[in-house]
Amino acid sequence: MSEYFEVIGVSSPGKELEEVKSDEEIEVIAIDMSRQMTPVKDMKSLWSTYRLLKKEKPQIVHTHTPKAGIVGMLAARMAGIPHRLHTVAGLPLMEATGTKRKILEFVEKLTYASATKVYPNSQGLFDYILEHNYTDKYKLKVIGNGSSNGIDTSYFSPDQVTEAQKTLLKKELNIEDAHFVFVFVGRLVGDKGINELVKAFSYINKKENSQSQSKLLLVGPLEQELDPLHPDTLREIENNPDIISVGFQKDVRPYFAISDVLAFPSYREGFPNVVMQAGAMGLPSIVSDINGCNEIIIEDQNGVIVPVKNSEKLGEAMEKMKSDTDYYQKLKMNARPMIESRYEQSVIWNALLSEYKKLIKERDYRV
Incomplete structure (x- = not known):
């Protein structure tokens, strides 16, 4: 994507983020995001992400994982980002019950409501999201044959x-x-x-x-x-x-x-x-x-x-x-x-690149 766009990677701090910076040769910014339910920390993450997006003014914000999803999509909506994309790579709520399940469902619905497009990374997730009325069908799309990133079959050989x-x-x-x-x-x-x-x-x-x-x-x-x-x-x-x-x-x-x-x-x-x-x-x-x-x-x-x-x-x-x-x-x-x-990786990458270009072109046409 960095051949076609200026890419900024945002994640919790750690050696993995620095490795992404080195391997992908992109700018990275650390914003602490807890994997657990931590309302105070989550509000701090939301505020930090909002300030970043207001400063950078990106055309696209694309989030992965439930916590980055709710923080990133809410912040992007507050900041007026035109293309707010969220990939669903699994739903922890599937194994939750009672009050925890209700909270996770609310968060998931809020994430999708804040997004302009939602990409389940499998057809099964697509069907599950529709079945439970988490969002409207027009927002949903599976990229390629599924997966978030495909696989480099020359590396895994x-x-x-x-x-x-x-x-x-x-x-x-x-x-x-x-x-x-x-x-x-x-x-x-x-x-x-x-x-x-x-x-x-x-x-x-x-x-x-x-x-x-x-x-x-x-x-x-x-x-x-x-x-x-x-x-x-x-x-x-x-x-x-x-x-x-x-x-x-x-x-x-x-x-x-x-x-x-x-x-x-x-x-x-x-x-x-x-x-x-x-x-x-x-x-x-x-x-x-x-x-x-x-x-x-x-x-x-x-x-x-x-x-x-x-x-x-x-x-x-x-x-x-x-x-x-x-x-x-x-x-x-x-x-x-x-x-x-x-599932060759290049096929998934090209499908996602086509999606990005299509969204930006549609936005420019409307303007």
Whole structure:
């Protein structure tokens, strides 16, 4: 976008924001935004964003994530920004109940009311938003085939990880060539289905003999503040030698490269990057039947779809992947081509660029 527009990136402060500044060669501005419900801090964020927008006078403000959405869209509306765009990449309210659910729904509706366009990043989210009357249909649009950013299939490619790298990493993690490796990539929290995944793996793991052993590779940070795992799950992760937890990794490609299947039983998603990444790396996936996942994965073609929060069905799918070699190889063969043909990053970028140009042209024409 910086080839066509002057781009300013706004986010909470931190090393990631500085990395964006360096990698993308754009101006960045830090405005603190809490991920939790913090009314006083949120008002400060709103005021700071409003002042910034009044100063910069951009034609387009495009927000991502629920908190940046409500802060950015309200501030942009107050500042009179003509194009106020919000991408919906998941709805935390789907798993909320009671008063919390009502508050989150109110915030979501206010965000959409303040926006001029709302971009759900999957058809499932589009349908969910309409079904619950969060906004009018004319405001909604899915860019391309979905996803927020597509995927760079030249970067996420099996060719990017050498045999030497794989051998070294397997040695570090005590994984042998005979092991069948299930991998999960993401935050280790309840909403990602980690409790069910660990339970399913532990069950099939106990049935195995030493010659047909499986490993479960968990790649991601343990976040116990907002959505903690069950104590039994934590104990199993710590005590089961066949569960390997490596924490957050900046480059996840080597971990995909030494794995056989992505297991991703999340409760809710927008359009999960990790499922596209795994597919581009040549891995079939086991995913839950939720928005995004059930669009990227087509049953019995590039993966398996299982019911949400169902460790038994998840375990059955894991067992079939491991035991039915012909079935597994068929899914594996389709995995990368099905991502390349639908979600290549350049296609999504060009679709979004066309949307920006169209909106600005329409605005100029009206003026």
